Amino acid sequence: MYFLGLDSSTQSLSSVLIDLRNGSIVDERSLNFDAAFPHYGTQNGVLPHSDPTVVHSSPLLWAEALDRLFQQMKADKLPLGEILAISGSGQQHGSVYMTDLAEKQFRDMDIHGSLTDNVARVLSRPTSPVWMDSSTSAECAAMREALGGRDAAVAATGSDLFERFTGPQIRKFASEEPGAYKQTGHIALVSSFMSSLLAGQISPIDPGDGGGMNLMDIQKLTWHPGALEACAPTLREKLPALAPSHHILGVVNPYLVFKYGLNAAAKAVVWSGDNPCALIGTGLVEPGMIAISLGTSDTLFGAMADCQTDPRGEGHVFGSPAGGYMSLICFKNGSLAREKVKDQYGYSWEDFSAALDRTQPGNEGALMLPWFDPEIVPRVLTPGVRRKNLDAAHADSNCRAVVEAQMMSMRLHSEWMGERPSCIYATGGASNNAQILQIMANVHNTPVYRQETANGAGLGAALRAAHAWTLAEKGQADWMELAAPFTKPESHSATQPDPEAAALYEQLLPAFAAFEAESLAQS
Ligand code: ADP
Ligand code: XUL
Numbered sequence: 001m002y003f004l005g006l007d008s009s010t011q012s013l014s015s016v017l018i019d020l021r022n023g024s025i026v027d028e029r030s031l032n033f034d035a036a037f038p039h040y041g042t043q044n045g046v047l048p049h050s051d052p053t054v055v056h057s058s059p060l061l062w063a064e065a066l067d068r069l070f071q072q073m074k075a076d077k078l079p080l081g082e083i084l085a086i087s088g089s090g091q092q093h094g095s096v097y098m099t100d101l102a103e104k105q106f107r108d109m110d111i112h113g114s115l116t117d118n119v120a121r122v123l124s125r126p127t128s129p130v131w132m133d134s135s136t137s138a139e140c141a142a143m144r145e146a147l148g149g150r151d152a153a154v155a156a157t158g159s160d161l162f163e164r165f166t167g168p169q170i171r172k173f174a175s176e177e178p179g180a181y182k183q184t185g186h187i188a189l190v191s192s193f194m195s196s197l198l199a200g201q202i203s204p205i206d207p208g209d210g211g212g213m214n215l216m217d218i219q220k221l222t223w224h225p226g227a228l229e230a231c232a233p234t235l236r237e238k239l240p241a242l243a244p245s246h247h248i249l250g251v252v253n254p255y256l257v258f259k260y261g262l263n264a265a266a267k268a269v270v271w272s273g274d275n276p277c278a279l280i281g282t283g284l285v286e287p288g289m290i291a292i293s294l295g296t297s298d299t300l301f302g303a304m305a306d307c308q309t310d311p312r313g314e315g316h317v318f319g320s321p322a323g324g325y326m327s328l329i330c331f332k333n334g335s336l337a338r339e340k341v342k343d344q345y346g347y348s349w350e351d352f353s354a355a356l357d358r359t360q361p362g363n364e365g366a367l368m369l370p371w372f373d374p375e376i377v378p379r380v381l382t383p384g385v386r387r388k389n390l391d392a393a394h395a396d397s398n399c400r401a402v403v404e405a406q407m408m409s410m411r412l413h414s415e416w417m418g419e420r421p422s423c424i425y426a427t428g429g430a431s432n433n434a435q436i437l438q439i440m441a442n443v444h445n446t447p448v449y450r451q452e453t454a455n456g457a458g459l460g461a462a463l464r465a466a467h468a469w470t471l472a473e474k475g476q477a478d479w480m481e482l483a484a485p486f487t488k489p490e491s492h493s494a495t496q497p498d499p500e501a502a503a504l505y506e507q508l509l510p511a512f513a514a515f516e517a518e519s520l521a522q523s
Contacts, residue, residue: 085267158318
């Protein structure tokens, strides 16, 4: 019983194929956008731009990657014809703009052309703003005011207005390019765009990814009329429906059956955001645990029964694909900040890890604020790395400083989520790094666990496909039963906190908080 999860993330398209019969991951693979598709000119998955606050990528690239991934799976003789359902995970907040023709084009795909050819015919905007874009502060301010201020916006949509959220991005497009906005018949998220290609129809958006738009009523899980009004004219007509995360759109697009031999009866399940999918893929289907994803962004999240918002307006509430809600905080200076420090000193990841081993917890009081790019939490619009008691020439201390800062910042800014976690599940590309996980365990003073796959989002997407299929076939599906065989941590994977180091970080936290506050006041 095979189910496929796809993960269209910032830097890559990946897949996780699972077999529900024996709880195993059958195949995992990934295509790195920069390396596999150099003709788009992306750097770390995004297009260079003269204004560093404008960060777009290409929907044509995402479509091409989907074709290529299926080609490779077919060439490697994966049992594509036996897959029962497919779902996916998309980098959150990013948006794709298409003309009225999209619906027909996706329904009757040209099987002689590629997915890219099909998509190119219906784009009303050639590129897509993604979550790293921070160019919409004016739009955020206008929408926040229209919604009645920060607290009212948080209560209405689950989050304060954020630059990367889709609502402010749509507002900017509508006001800067009114002609192209008028030509736009359909606005999709990355998740619903990819889901549309898979299903051969305009796809709904699920409450997991819908929560990242500042446009969804977080209580009712419907479009929020006031937010749509505050965003852009005639927006309701351009948005798809919102549908539960277990929604089945129908069978997969005949294009995929014809080209890659997918089962014509395989179900296409609505996609969700990468963080909501990672929530499922790390097994957090019920409240009480926390996961940290060290992907391009660093995120910290957990499931919540009720909608509890962040009074400081830094965190978010999204719908959980397992029902109820999830809380999340997102740091932009995640993997790419660690990479910048690593590259600055000509280190490999092995060298970076060795530097963490050579230095002491607490870094002898040396502190860094790794704001290489504008930061989301805390909100920093003018970037710039800050150092205290830290010599920029000292490679090893800088490696330790960036990781310690990230972990201390996560701990400080997640306090609104309530009780301290009793353990943390780590996922994402950097969760393969044992030294980074040791610092995580020490700063949070809790054990950290890893799973077989570092792609929690892709696994979560596959589990969501299995859940939706089981629910439709059998009338019921137990999340715990489904997810447990795949999400249980590897027995040897626990990273235990070191009590001495944990006590040291407890003392260091106020100094770090003060340094952050000082730097924010100055900037
Ligand atoms: P995304 O899904 O957001 O595209 P991934 O979860 O695939 O990102 O993570 C990619 C990141 O993982 C890379 O940018 C890289 O910095 C990081 N990474 C890969 N290997 C290591 C390692 N050994 N140590 C630390 N970070 C690593
Ligand atoms: C979450 C966020 C990022 C993206 C890309 O709010 O902006 O985590 O989903 O991974």
